Amino acid sequence: MTQTPSSQTILEAFVPRSNLQLARLCVITVVVALLIFGALRYDHFLSSYNILSFLRYNSMFMLIALGMALVIMTGGIDLSVGGTAAMASVVAALLSPYGWAVGLAGGLLAGLGVGMINGLVVTRLRIQPFIATLAAMLASYGTALLLAGNQSVSVSYDTAFTLIGQDDFLGFPIPAWIAIAAYVAGWVALERHPVGRRILAIGDGEATAKLMGLKVERTLFGVYAASGLLAGLAGVILAAQFGAGQPTEGVGWELFAISSVVVGGTVLSGGVGSVGATMAGALLLAMVFNILNFENGLGVISLSAYWQSVIRGAFLLVVVVLQAKLASARQNP
Template identity: 80%
Template structure:
């Protein structure tokens, strides 16, 4: 009975967090619409969606990793390396740049999966090592400078063009999130991911293929980071070997703000998207405030704000879990 009550309490707190992030996002949109003249302009909306699709993609990969109780610190470095690979391959064909960048991400994800599942290295250490290796590889491939993409192969259309009046990067993110929702909510592997997060040993005793599932999760995270790197290179016209710093923090913050527990075992694809959009919306509003002259914040403040968001939400999560556990003991 106590276990049941504890589980119910935790689920309720998770549902409250997911509802809270949606309400907060809606509140920010309403605030922006009322305060700024061009907030809901076509230019701002499309620019917002085009740019933040990269962060939404890495947040989704991070969400599945955190649901298993792991962490992936390599997503920023992977995106930077993939952007360089995509830029180098873009002169051959747009598809070469696209799939080459994704393949680079897959390689990093496979290495993460191998070190975590076969070598039994803690995810924090394993992905920290691959993050450093990815940044180093990006700098080596790029010769410590930005790598221009080809404008003749059609590669830039991936990040800069629209389809049916909607940015192509946003279409990509939307399709990937729909696929992520199917995996988590409709396929057995989604239940396996959550079961591993609840307890890896217990999941193994249940007969679940823990290593295979964990490897797939890290490979998926790497692939999505690689895809984000492709969009980065295509959107800005160059592979960026020094880009991606702090992206892992944005991804973790988006996932946690969306109500996913850092301890694993629960999560929502839709709430992760809402969390990513909420953080992005905060920065969008700050840019408008800079334009009005009320405040003057440099881009470096983004890391401070992300860290503050993450700290506040983690503290709230810890208190909700503590409260749920104490109620379960009553």
């Protein structure tokens, strides 16, 4: 008597076992090379001040990169993360006088709300993620400006709200602890939970995933909600770290997130991805900018902040071209 394979067995057989080891190795190699270069060239590159400041500031970008990675693995995109973070920072700042917990919860709920709307529009109205999240981005920035009265909103310093972004725990920045916890949860979900296999299966082919009986709409809704929640958390850290809600902040954050995800080896078409490699990609891009700041300090070069966008775009273009070449080589050996 033949046994009927379970849905779990079918799912594991269906999900492509693409090898991300090369991408991970390349990213880690470049990160290590930059660390060695920075340590040899700059006196205080590996100082505790620079390391802790680096982790404290870039934790926001690591969070939005994680949410973006999950969305891209399904074959989608979330252009609203920057606007969501800006709106969440304003909401958190406005609520901070009522206590740090209220400010934190308000920012998280604001981000979650945007993510849930994105999920509903994509799954129920069947609007393309690019258009749906672009509309959400514009709406989020507009809402942030309306709530803030077109200006920064100072947070309350009497409720310990700023400790979320400025304080340390066990000698390590609290924002960095938050980012690490988020990545651990993301890794567990992707590598050790059925939802991870569903995410990759949807990215590899949504129609096929539906035929297999997978809960496609529920999974997509959850992924966009998670991306919004992480963007909201980044907004809370933004407000707590700089002492004000920033309604005009977040411009270009979605590009940083996409670049981090792609540099980490996640394919834009979906179906392939890694949480750990996404973290490495985010750290790599952030380290490049950190090195540029040190180089500016030496007076050898003088690059404005606008060069960050140029470099980010160049990174993204090079990696996408390399991914396309590798995909073509696999299909036509």
